[in-house]
Amino acid sequence: MKKILGIAAVGVASTFALAVPATAQTTDPIAVLVGQLELGKYKATIKGLTQFGDRRQGTKRNRDAADWIEAQLKSYGCPTERLQYQFTQPPTRGKPGVAAGGGAGGPPGQGGSTLFGQRGPIGVNADPMRQPDERLRKLNEEQTPEGTSLRENVYCTKVGTKHPEEMYIIGAHFDGIGWGEAANDDGSGTALVMELARILSAPGVETDRTIRFVLWNNEETGLNGAAAYVAQRLNLQGIESPKGSGKYPEPRWLGMIQHDMMMFDHGMPVPKLDAAGKPVLDAKGQPVFEPPKEQRAEADVNIEYQSESKQAEGAAKLAWAFRAANDKYATNYPAAVGFHMTNTDSTPFMDHVPSISLRENERGQQIGAGWNPHWHQPTDLFSTYSDKDFLLGLNAAQTTLAAVAKLAGAKLTK
Ligand SMILES: [Zn+2]
Numbered sequence: 001m002k003k004i005l006g007i008a009a010v011g012v013a014s015t016f017a018l019a020v021p022a023t024a025q026t027t028d029p030i031a032v033l034v035g036q037l038e039l040g041k042y043k044a045t046i047k048g049l050t051q052f053g054d055r056r057q058g059t060k061r062n063r064d065a066a067d068w069i070e071a072q073l074k075s076y077g078c079p080t081e082r083l084q085y086q087f088t089q090p091p092t093r094g095k096p097g098v099a100a101g102g103g104a105g106g107p108p109g110q111g112g113s114t115l116f117g118q119r120g121p122i123g124v125n126a127d128p129m130r131q132p133d134e135r136l137r138k139l140n141e142e143q144t145p146e147g148t149s150l151r152e153n154v155y156c157t158k159v160g161t162k163h164p165e166e167m168y169i170i171g172a173h174f175d176g177i178g179w180g181e182a183a184n185d186d187g188s189g190t191a192l193v194m195e196l197a198r199i200l201s202a203p204g205v206e207t208d209r210t211i212r213f214v215l216w217n218n219e220e221t222g223l224n225g226a227a228a229y230v231a232q233r234l235n236l237q238g239i240e241s242p243k244g245s246g247k248y249p250e251p252r253w254l255g256m257i258q259h260d261m262m263m264f265d266h267g268m269p270v271p272k273l274d275a276a277g278k279p280v281l282d283a284k285g286q287p288v289f290e291p292p293k294e295q296r297a298e299a300d301v302n303i304e305y306q307s308e309s310k311q312a313e314g315a316a317k318l319a320w321a322f323r324a325a326n327d328k329y330a331t332n333y334p335a336a337v338g339f340h341m342t343n344t345d346s347t348p349f350m351d352h353v354p355s356i357s358l359r360e361n362e363r364g365q366q367i368g369a370g371w372n373p374h375w376h377q378p379t380d381l382f383s384t385y386s387d388k389d390f391l392l393g394l395n396a397a398q399t400t401l402a403a404v405a406k407l408a409g410a411k412l413t414k
Pocket residue numbers: 173185186219260261
């Protein structure tokens with residue numbers, strides 16, 4: 001069997017060699033682009049975002065973060081714009097009508113998931129005194145003002161050379177909560193999108209199709225920044241303006257790819273032990289669970305789509321393309337595909353365009369069961385994470401860069 005395959009392969013190889021002109025490029029452009037992602041640069045971008053504390057929406061530190069992000073994107077050669085909207089009251093998060101989960105293994109989680117196994121505590125910290133660092137308490141002091149006021153998303157666009165009228169959207173949210181630095185949620189996703197904008201906007205990189213890099217505001221209040229984008233721009237898709245100019249302010253959406261919490265996959269919570277090695281009990285005498293301290297060796301990038309969305313079929317296909325890109329180009333961590341995408345900025349898009357999210361864990365089943373103890377907590381700090389954590393985020397960046405470079409037709413022109 002091996003011999004037959006060997007002969008066949010030789011035959012294919014020589015036919016292929018004859019068909020390729022002598023001048024053809026032999027380097028894989030995707031491998032070259034992915035090779036430009038560096039752990040040090042990814043960490044530096046996350047660190048840059050943490051100078052604005054938890055970046056709570058409606059505050060000066062949130063607006064300062066948007067200015068800083070925009071300045072970086074411009075410096076990469078990626079032309080920026082802003083999308084403005086008014087924000088008043090947070091509507092309900094998530095999407096009503098998504099089937100409730102809950103199977104034989106545990107109670108229902110969000111997005112149609114089942115919460116298997118041991119669970120840790122979850123919640124949002126609203127108590128400044130739980131932040132022991134006085135500098136951060138001061139930095140995060142201003143709270144969102146009451147009433148209606150202006151909010152902004154910031155984005156930049158790389159226009160396609162063959163199909164400027166078609167576009168992939170790559171997103172993450174830059175707002176955060178919890179009185180920390182929102183380093184993981186979602187500095188890790190925001191930095192990923194910024195790094196991809198940097199690499200794909202560099203001189204000598206061309207794509208057939210347009211790519212837009214969007215940093216959303218107001219994710220934490222109910223996906224309001226992304227929802228405003230869909231409301232304002234859904235019906236502008238594919239319209240050339242001015243007519244005959246070859247310019248498309250809103251190219252037709254081909255896919256929406258969101259990045260939200262990219263670094264921490266330490267596994268299922270285990271019993272918390274005291275100094276004597278005895279299980280810690282809560283006020284009700286029940287054992288307390290917490291995730292292990294170290295990134296687990298089996299950590300993976302979780303690619304999710306929503307099986308109850310109108311574009312589920314296309315979204316599943318997109319998710320598997322991402323898994324294939326991870327298989328080929330990621331250097332340390334594999335990817336897994338799930339079908340309960342929920343509670344992130346891809347949700348407002350999912351009935352209009354194939355939409356997926358990339359995360360450190362499944363949002364419903366795992367993050368929802370307390371697999372990340374820093375989620376919305378004062379401990380979501382740059383200093384909390386190890387290089388093994390940052391590396392998971394970098395592997396998600398490799399995955400998206402490789403997948404989008406292929407889908408959008410990236411090539412190197414020098
Ligand atoms: Zn988030």
